[in-house]
Amino acid sequence: MADIKAFAAVRPLPELASKIAALPYDVYNREEARAVVEGDNYSFLRIDRPETQFEPDHDMYSQEVYDKGRDMLLQMIADGEYIRDVDDCYYIYELIMDGRHQTGIVAASSIDDYINGIIKKHENTRAEKEKDRINHVYTLSAQTGPIFLAYRDSDVLNEIVNEKKKETPVYSFTSDDGITHNVWVIDDAEIIGKVKDAFSAIDDIYIADGHHRAASAVKVGIRKREENPGYKGDEEFNYFLSVLFPESELAILPYNRVVRNLGTCKDGSEFIARISEICTVEPVSAAYQPDAKGCFGLYLEDKWYKLTISDNLRSDDPVEGLDVSLLQNHILGPVLGIDDPRTSSDIDFVGGIRGLSELERRCHTDMKLAFSMYPTSIQELFSVADAGLLMPPKSTWFEPKLRSGIFIHEI
Numbered sequence: 001m002a003d004i005k006a007f008a009a010v011r012p013l014p015e016l017a018s019k020i021a022a023l024p025y026d027v028y029n030r031e032e033a034r035a036v037v038e039g040d041n042y043s044f045l046r047i048d049r050p051e052t053q054f055e056p057d058h059d060m061y062s063q064e065v066y067d068k069g070r071d072m073l074l075q076m077i078a079d080g081e082y083i084r085d086v087d088d089c090y091y092i093y094e095l096i097m098d099g100r101h102q103t104g105i106v107a108a109s110s111i112d113d114y115i116n117g118i119i120k121k122h123e124n125t126r127a128e129k130e131k132d133r134i135n136h137v138y139t140l141s142a143q144t145g146p147i148f149l150a151y152r153d154s155d156v157l158n159e160i161v162n163e164k165k166k167e168t169p170v171y172s173f174t175s176d177d178g179i180t181h182n183v184w185v186i187d188d189a190e191i192i193g194k195v196k197d198a199f200s201a202i203d204d205i206y207i208a209d210g211h212h213r214a215a216s217a218v219k220v221g222i223r224k225r226e227e228n229p230g231y232k233g234d235e236e237f238n239y240f241l242s243v244l245f246p247e248s249e250l251a252i253l254p255y256n257r258v259v260r261n262l263g264t265c266k267d268g269s270e271f272i273a274r275i276s277e278i279c280t281v282e283p284v285s286a287a288y289q290p291d292a293k294g295c296f297g298l299y300l301e302d303k304w305y306k307l308t309i310s311d312n313l314r315s316d317d318p319v320e321g322l323d324v325s326l327l328q329n330h331i332l333g334p335v336l337g338i339d340d341p342r343t344s345s346d347i348d349f350v351g352g353i354r355g356l357s358e359l360e361r362r363c364h365t366d367m368k369l370a371f372s373m374y375p376t377s378i379q380e381l382f383s384v385a386d387a388g389l390l391m392p393p394k395s396t397w398f399e400p401k402l403r404s405g406i407f408i409h410e411i
Contacts, residue, residue, distance in 0.1 A: 002118055002151075003110035004199035005239060006088035006192050010142070010408035016081055018173035020044050021181065021403035024145055026212075030060065042081075044405025047073050048136075048144060061132060066139035073140055073408075082408070089187045090195050091407060092164055093243050096180035097400040102249045103161055105195065106407050108239035109149065109205070111221040114214060119149065119205045120385035123393075125215045133216035134223075141411055143217055143241040145404040148209035150378060153246040156198040160191060171406070179400045205244065206385050208378075209398045214240060224411065241409035243402055247378045253352030253397040254290075254373040257327070258362045260346040262369070263336035268301045271335065271369075278313060278330050282306045287356040290374035293323060297372030299359050318383040323374050324395045331371075342393050349394040 012020045019042035028036065033049040034056065046052060050069035051060035058065070076082050091106035113119045137143055164184050171183040186192060207214055217240035224237035231238070265271040272281055279296075284304045288297035294314055298305040313330055315321040320329070332338040338347050348367070350358055352375065359370035376396050384391050 002199045002202045002205050003113055004105075004107045004205075004242075004244065005110075005196060006090045006186075007108040007236065007239065007409055008085040008088050009091065009106070010077065010082050010084045010410060011406060012082055012171075013080070014171055016042060017171045017181075017183075017406060018175065020081070020405045021173075021175065022048065022405050023401055024210075024404055025049050027401065030056075044144070044403075047076075047140075048404050061135070063135075063139070066135050069136060070140045073142065073144075085185075085187075087187060088192070089185050090192060092161055092182075092184040092186065093402070093406070094165065094169075094180075094182040095400045095402070096182070097178070100251065102245060102251075102400065103165070104243040104245035104249070105157065105161065106146065106241075106243050107195075107199075108236070108409055109147070109242040109244075111218045111238055111240060112233075113205065114218050114240075117388075118203070119207065119214075121207045121211055121214070122381055122385045122389070122391045122395075123207075123211045124390055125212050129212045130216045130219065133213055134219055137217060137220045137411070138223065143213075143409045143411065145210070145213050145241070146402050146407060147207065147214045147217070147240060147242045148398060148402055149242045149244045150206045150208045150247055150250060150381075151199075151202050151204070151244055152382075153248050154198050154202060156194065156201075158246060160186075160195060160198075164191075175403070177400075181403060181406070183406065199244075204382075204386065206382060208245070208250065208381065208396070209402075217241070220411070235411075236409065237411040239409070239411075241407060247382070250378050250398070252375045252378060252381070253399050254375040255324070255394045255397045256350045256352060256356075256359055256373050257332070257371040257394075258348050258350055258359060258367040259332070259336055259338065259369050259371075260348075260367055261336075263338075265335070268369075271300070272305075274335050275307065275331055278310055280308045280310075282308075287360070287372075289356060289372055290323075293374055294326065295374055296323070296327060297356070297370075299356075299363055299370040299372070300368070318380070318387045319389050319391065322376060322380060322384075322391065322395060324376065324392045327371060327373070328392060351397040351399075353397065353399045 022045040025048035034052045094103040169182040294309045296307040
């Protein structure tokens with residue numbers, strides 16, 4: 001039974017929403033983030049990445065950097081660029097990409113649900129990556145980047161969302177990358193009650209994207225509890241900012257692989273010969289995007305191939321049966337010598353949004369070969385999480401990305 005509650009968001013003035021909304025902080029490296037915000041007095045990336053307001057060699061993890069982020073947010077609120085809702089609300093957030101609509105409910109999700117496993121994860125997190133967002137959330141006393149959650153479809157929630165979307169949105173804009181963003185506010189007490197009750201009837205919620213943000217928000221909440229031993233449980237620090245999407249609204253893009261060398265193979269011919277023992281290898285005349293599980297595209301020496309893994313190597317195990325696992329366990333590891341893709345410098349990962357031409361480009365610059373992947377399904381993600389297992393790194397690429405700065409949850 002999930003505790004997904006309404007909250008009073010801090011959100012931009014409608015006329016400023018398009019200027020403030022920013023891609024997530026971790027989409028950019030330091031140089032890219034600095035270039036994006038240069039001369040921009042509105043982009044929320046300034047607050048999510050406040051080191052951009054200092055000299056390039058300044059310690060980006062110093063306390064004064066986080067203090068700067070807090071001060072800029074407070075100044076935007078003081079200047080009237082943000083408004084603070086008086087009453088608790090749910091919000092509907094629709095993203096439209098290439099004609100596909102993806103609509104979720106913005107809410108505050110319980111840290112206890114995360115701790116107790118009602119909110120399920122499928123990736124490990126790294127302490128060093130958590131530390132930055134812990135300091136950011138704690139210093140700002142606010143969560144600024146929503147965690148992307150998923151749930152199995154609810155007829156009640158679908159009906160409420162579809163009915164609300166008939167109204168005029170409070171925000172409607174198209175960002176520079178062509179994604180349209182629409183927002184509605186659910187402020188009717190009766191409907192708010194129906195939304196809360198509908199979520200209470202859902203047993204399992206899944207983190208789709210944002211594992212580090214979720215873990216960081218939970219740890220800040222635990223810290224706040226320690227600082228407030230008389231807490232009752234309904235304080236805002238017991239919840240984290242999230243957008244919850246039904247599985248029918250979601251699409252996962254492939255997460256492709258590029259590899260620096262041929263491992264122990266002396267040339268491309270030997271590599272093809274070795275992998276022919278575990279999969280069929282068919283030359284194709286054009287860039288190949290796999291259209292079925294167990295199939296991979298291979299780009300090597302300016303040629304594309306379709307690889308189909310042998311039936312006897314496939315698995316019904318939720319993790320071992322994933323295409324990313326099949327590739328890792330039978331080709332990347334034993335043939336190319338990439339035993340740990342988390343640490344190997346010989347492999348890189350390319351989000352499916354970049355297309356197959358990016359794989360060819362990398363092979364013409366710093367890599368030797370590339371693999372195009374069949375995307376992991378949302379049902380596979382659910383199965384892994386339900387089994388209490390973890391996916392291999394870089395198994396899923398969700399698109400479009402949720403924007404930061406549209407909804408702020410004060411704690």
